[in-house]
Amino acid sequence: xxxxxxxxxxxxxxxxxxxxxxxxxxxxxxxxxxxxxxxxxxxxxxxxxxxxxxxxxxxxxxxxxxxxxxxxxxxxxxxxxxxxxxxxxxxxxxxxxxxxxxxxxxxxxxxxxxxxxxxxxxxxxxxxxxxxx
Amino acid sequence: xxxxxxxxxxxxxxxxxxxxxxxxxxxxxxxxxxxxxxxxxxxxxxxxxxxxxxxxxxxxxxxxxxxxxxxxxxxxxxxxxxxxxxxxxxxxxxxxxxxxxxxxxxxxxxxxxxxxxxxxxxxxxxxxxxxxxxxxxxxxxxxxxxxxxxxxxxxxxxxxxxxxxxxxxxxxxxxxxxxxxxxxxxxxxxxxxxxxxxxxxxxxxxxxxxxxxxxxxxxxxxxxxxxxxxxxxxxxxxxxxxxxxxxxxxxxxxxxxxxxxxxxxxxxxxxxxxxxx
Numbered sequence: 573x574x575x576x577x578x579x580x581x582x583x584x585x586x587x588x589x590x591x592x593x594x595x596x597x598x599x600x601x602x603x604x605x606x607x608x609x610x611x612x613x614x615x616x617x618x619x620x621x622x623x624x625x626x627x628x629x630x631x632x633x634x635x636x637x638x639x640x641x642x643x644x645x646x647x648x649x650x651x652x653x654x655x656x657x658x659x660x661x662x663x664x665x666x667x668x669x670x671x672x673x674x675x676x677x678x679x680x681x682x683x684x685x686x687x688x689x690x691x692x693x694x695x696x697x698x699x700x701x702x703x704x705x
Numbered sequence: 706x707x708x709x710x711x712x713x714x715x716x717x718x719x720x721x722x723x724x725x726x727x728x729x730x731x732x733x734x735x736x737x738x739x740x741x742x743x744x745x746x747x748x749x750x751x752x753x754x755x756x757x758x759x760x761x762x763x764x765x766x767x768x769x770x771x772x773x774x775x776x777x778x779x780x781x782x783x784x785x786x787x788x789x790x791x792x793x794x795x796x797x798x799x800x801x802x803x804x805x806x807x808x809x810x811x812x813x814x815x816x817x818x819x820x821x822x823x824x825x826x827x828x829x830x831x832x833x834x835x836x837x838x839x840x841x842x843x844x845x846x847x848x849x850x851x852x853x854x855x856x857x858x859x860x861x862x863x864x865x866x867x868x869x870x871x872x873x874x875x876x877x878x879x880x881x882x883x884x885x886x887x888x889x890x891x892x893x894x895x896x897x898x899x900x901x902x903x904x905x906x907x908x909x910x911x912x913x914x915x916x917x918x919x920x921x922x923x924x925x926x927x928x929x930x931x932x933x934x935x936x937x938x939x940x941x942x943x944x945x946x947x948x949x950x951x952x953x954x955x956x957x958x959x960x961x962x963x964x965x966x967x968x969x970x971x972x973x974x975x976x977x978x979x980x981x982x
Contacts, residue, residue: 575893577835578849584889585879686800686855687834 577691579683580604587694595695596683601626601654604692613666613674634667649680653693657682663700675700706863706981708901709735712750713973715872715907715921715943716774726950728975731774732872732943734903738863741841743767745859745870750975751778762789765840767847768796769872770856771807779808780817788825793840797847797855798832805830833857850874851891852920860895866981869899869936872943877926878918885933896934900981903973904930906941909956924956928964935968942973 575581580596584605587594593610597603603624611617614632635643645651649660659681667673678697685691712730719729733750736743740760744751745767764784769775784790796804805821808830812821821828831838833847834857846860850871858871876891877883887893896902906927908916913923922930924941931939944953957972964970 573888575888575890578851578891581884581889581891582851582878584884589880685834686798686849688800 576604577685577689579685580691583683583692583694590696592696592698595650596692597626597650597654597695598692599654599690601630601651603629636665636667636673638665640665640673649678650693650695653680653682653695657684657690675702706736706738706861706866706868708868708903708977708979708981709737709753710750710903710940710942710973710975710977711735711753712746712748712778713942713944713975713977714748714774715905715945717946718749718774718777719946723949723951724946726974727944727948727953727972730975731777732769733778734870736843736861736863736868738842741843741863743840743843743845743861745769746775746872747779747782748774748776749778751782755783759784759790763791763793765793765795767845767859768794769858769870770797770852770854771811772854772873773811775873776808776811780812780819785824785826785828790826791829792826793829793831795831795833795847797849797857798834799855803830804832846895848892848895850895851876851878856920858892858895860899863981866900867898868981869896869902869904871895871902871904873920874905874930875918875920875922875926876930877913877922883926883929883933887933890930890933892930893934896930896936899934899936901938901940901979902931902934902936903940903942905943907943907945912945924960925964928960928966928970931968931970932966937968939968939970940973940977941970944972 587607593613594607596605649662652660661679663677665673665675676697677700680695682693683691712733714731730750731748732746733748734745743765784792809821835848837846844862847857850858852873861868871892904927905922906924907921908923910923910925
């Protein structure tokens with residue numbers, strides 16, 4: 573498999589330096605990197621899981637709305653970014669592998685190269701208080 | 706394939722006896738095979754070109770990027786001033802301005818008296834990025850690499866051998882340096898299994914600690930990169946202008962004590978010439 577484009581490599585190197593959780597996905601939706609703060613939320617280490625296809629990682633997080641009703645994938649920022657290459661933001665709740673429910677705010681943005689090629693997307697998220705958007 | 710190193714100094718040309726052994730001129734390398742010629746970068750080393758008898762009317766200059774030490778020789782490149790000459794300039798595409806427009810910033814007053822449009826040669830620009838192309842019998846891969854501003858490296862495949870040229874490159878940029886997984890290494894596809902890898906090694910490891918993000922590599926990282934790419938031979942280049950010949954010799958001696966790599970490596974020297982099968 574060829575090496576990733578430098579925009580993806582640099583995104584990972586940046587994510588590796590941040591204290592907020594970051595996911596990086598490729599054009600197919602596969603999770604190709606998550607940083608250490610994201611490991612804490614996921615409950616899995618990247619070194620152990622490696623890259624994960626979308627079918628696998630999308631079931632690890634269970635996004636739900638304020639009534640505990642599952643949010644359809646097409647309403648999630650990262651899925652929307654994958655679809656139309658635009659940035660999105662949304663606050664919602666997730667149930668982690670440990671069964672805990674957390675309210676998070678998530679921003680996703682596309683990685684579009686100098687050659688105007690869509691290479692993947694980045695999602696970064698924050699835990700927020702229940703009364704915050 | 707024959708390689709001539711016409712300029713191996715990084716950042717700025719040096720002068721004086723302290724740097725005459727490794728050389729003072731900035732990045733420029735000639736690659737030739739039969740009647741096929743390529744010039745890689747147009748630093749001050751390109752002045753050596755004026756002694757070459759061209760086998761044909763066309764000459765191709767491949768620019769890794771447009772930092773001054775890689776283009777400053779262009780204004781003194783004799784084919785530019787020959788009406789019968791066909792000159793092809795290949796360089797990295799940027800998100801907004803064209804290659805011609807960006808080069809025109811240098812080749813125009815007040816930095817240079819002659820405008821690009823006034824050059825008498827037949828001039829053609831080729832914008833490149835992550836792509837493959839052919840120039841006569843050479844098969845060339847270019848790929849963006851980590852360095853400030855649009856910058857590419859080149860993998861040149863001749864009849865029987867591969868020469869990889871990445872003079873300005875910081876693959877270790879990040880918290881923990883180079884990620885030892887080839888999918889995550891900038892420039893890996895360019896350098897994989899190359900017969901000769903010509904690579905940035907501007908700093909000692911100690912110097913690099915205060916120069917992270919400047920776009921260059923330590924020699925230690927150049928060795929690691931070459932090792933991960935399984936290059937057969939590494940030429941360490943883009944020597945820091947503050948390193949004298951004596952310092953470079955001492956640094957290289959220390960490197961040899963610390964690194965027993967399975968591949969050959971040496972410091973690039975201006976005027977070096979070597980043949981690949």
